[in-house]
Amino acid sequence: MAASRSCSLWSCCGRRWSRSMRGCCLSELHSSWSGDPLGARLLSQEKRATETHFGFETVSEEEKGGKVYQVFESVAKKYDVMNDMMSLGIHRVWKDLLIWKMRPLPGTQLLDVAGGTGDIAFRFLNYVQAQHQRKQKRQLRAQQNLSWEEIAKKYQNEEDSLGGSRVMVCDINKEMLKVGKQKAFAQQYKAGLAWVLGDAEELPFDDDKFDIYTIAFGIRNVTHIDQALQEAYRVLKPGGRFLCLEFSQVSNPLISRLYDLYSFQVIPVLGEVIAGDWKSYQYLVESIRRFPSQEEFKDMIEDAGFQKVAYESLTSGIVAIHSGFKL
Ligand SMILES: COc1cc(O)cc(C/C=C(\C)CC/C=C(\C)CC/C=C(\C)CC/C=C(\C)CC/C=C(\C)CC/C=C(\C)CC/C=C(\C)CC/C=C(\C)CC/C=C(\C)CCC=C(C)C)c1O
Ligand SMILES: C[S@@+](CC[C@H](N)C(=O)[O-])C[C@H]1O[C@@H](n2cnc3c(N)ncnc32)[C@H](O)[C@@H]1O
Numbered sequence: 001m002a003a004s005r006s007c008s009l010w011s012c013c014g015r016r017w018s019r020s021m022r023g024c025c026l027s028e029l030h031s032s033w034s035g036d037p038l039g040a041r042l043l044s045q046e047k048r049a050t051e052t053h054f055g056f057e058t059v060s061e062e063e064k065g066g067k068v069y070q071v072f073e074s075v076a077k078k079y080d081v082m083n084d085m086m087s088l089g090i091h092r093v094w095k096d097l098l099i100w101k102m103r104p105l106p107g108t109q110l111l112d113v114a115g116g117t118g119d120i121a122f123r124f125l126n127y128v129q130a131q132h133q134r135k136q137k138r139q140l141r142a143q144q145n146l147s148w149e150e151i152a153k154k155y156q157n158e159e160d161s162l163g164g165s166r167v168m169v170c171d172i173n174k175e176m177l178k179v180g181k182q183k184a185f186a187q188q189y190k191a192g193l194a195w196v197l198g199d200a201e202e203l204p205f206d207d208d209k210f211d212i213y214t215i216a217f218g219i220r221n222v223t224h225i226d227q228a229l230q231e232a233y234r235v236l237k238p239g240g241r242f243l244c245l246e247f248s249q250v251s252n253p254l255i256s257r258l259y260d261l262y263s264f265q266v267i268p269v270l271g272e273v274i275a276g277d278w279k280s281y282q283y284l285v286e287s288i289r290r291f292p293s294q295e296e297f298k299d300m301i302e303d304a305g306f307q308k309v310a311y312e313s314l315t316s317g318i319v320a321i322h323s324g325f326k327l
Contacts (some may be wrong), residue, residue, distance in 0.1 A: 052223060064223045069173060071280045073114070076175035076283055080183075086270055094319050095216060098245045099123045099178035101312075101321055102212060106132060106163035111210040111235060113200045113228075114218020115169035118180035124167050125189055133279035136294030163191040168210075170198040200228040207239045216245040220291045229304035236326040242306055246297070247288040248313060248320035255316045263288070294320050
């Protein structure tokens with residue numbers, strides 16, 4: 001069921017279709033040129049270029065999306081508990097730091113891509129609500145002669161309690177979004193929050209629409225990172241900001257050794273014990289090792305057109321926050 005769903009999603013739609021078409025044309029050409037060694041060599045190089053990685057495994061670009069889909073479909077229900085267990089809660093601090101770095105202004109329109117179960121969106125809503133309440137209190141203190149009805153009205157309007165800020169969570173995985181929506185319902189997040197099924201490589205939004213684009217622990221899973229970065233650029237308003245929280249590279253050799261030990265010896269075991277899924281957590285640690293370094297990723301963000309690109313490494317480089325502006 002999952003395989004057939006993701007197959008149609010990943011090989012037959014939009015740009016991916018044209019990519020797979022390119023693959024088809026190449027193999028047809030290959031057979032007609034079989035007597036030409038140079039042509040055959042060039043073609044086999046081209047064919048290799050359509051290969052990518054899924055953790056330490058080499059797979060075709062068409063296959064990767066489906067495999068990533070299966071990973072998150074499988075872990076969705078245990079995703080949040082796994083994160084707390086594996087990181088001893090540290091992922092919460094990293095996500096808080098992302099929001100503090102963002103410092104959203106009243107009225108901010110945020111797009112959280114690969115938003116999964118909503119951790120970034122909920123933090124954003126908490127932040128803007130607290131900020132708006134502080135502002136309201138300051139205003140009320142300044143307007144001493146308001147009636148109690150007027151004061152109550154100011155507090156009751158839920159939409160207004162966010163000062164016009166909104167967040168759109170976009171993720172390719174139905175199961176992750178389902179868990180996110182359940183969490184939102186249980187924690188009573190309603191206003192200013194929307195969920196949409198969509199691919200980071202082909203966002204279902206118009207150009208110049210959002211003030212801020214975030215992607216947390218998501219971009220590592222995308223097949224064509226350059227394409228996702230271009231899409232981030234496209235949907236941001238001029239002056240808009242790109243923020244990415246992702247695993248990165250640890251530079252200290254001693255910490256790196258301990259980190260490797262923990263990653264490869266402990267995490268898949270926790271994955272098996274808690275989520276009954278060794279393979280997905282093996283993919284997690286392998287995909288982290290495959291992801292570009294802080295500097296390499298900064299170059300990729302600049303290549304997509306962003307300016308003033310900078311990053312901050314956290315927890316010895318286990319993760320980094322990259323930031324850039326569409327100017
Ligand atoms: C399928 O894909 C995914 C599934 C998911 O559930 C999540 C994601 C995306 C990830 C997130 C949303 C973030 C949350 C998840 C994680 C942080 C998990 C990934 C964690 C790592 C890759 C390792 C880094 C972990 C930490 C920084 C957390 C702190 C952990 C410790 C302090 C170690 C705890 C020690 C033990 C449990 C004792 C047993 C350990 C051993 C026998 C191995 C030897 C290890 C050590 C001696 C210490 C370990 C040292 C380190 C971790 C490095 C030290 C670092 C510093 C001192 C800065 C997703 O895509
Ligand atoms: C590790 S989770 C991160 C979730 C959330 N941002 C967080 O920080 O907890 C990675 C998410 O990326 C999503 N994802 C993977 N490939 C994607 C793509 N091409 N487009 C959109 N989302 C994608 C997965 O479905 C998954 O929900």
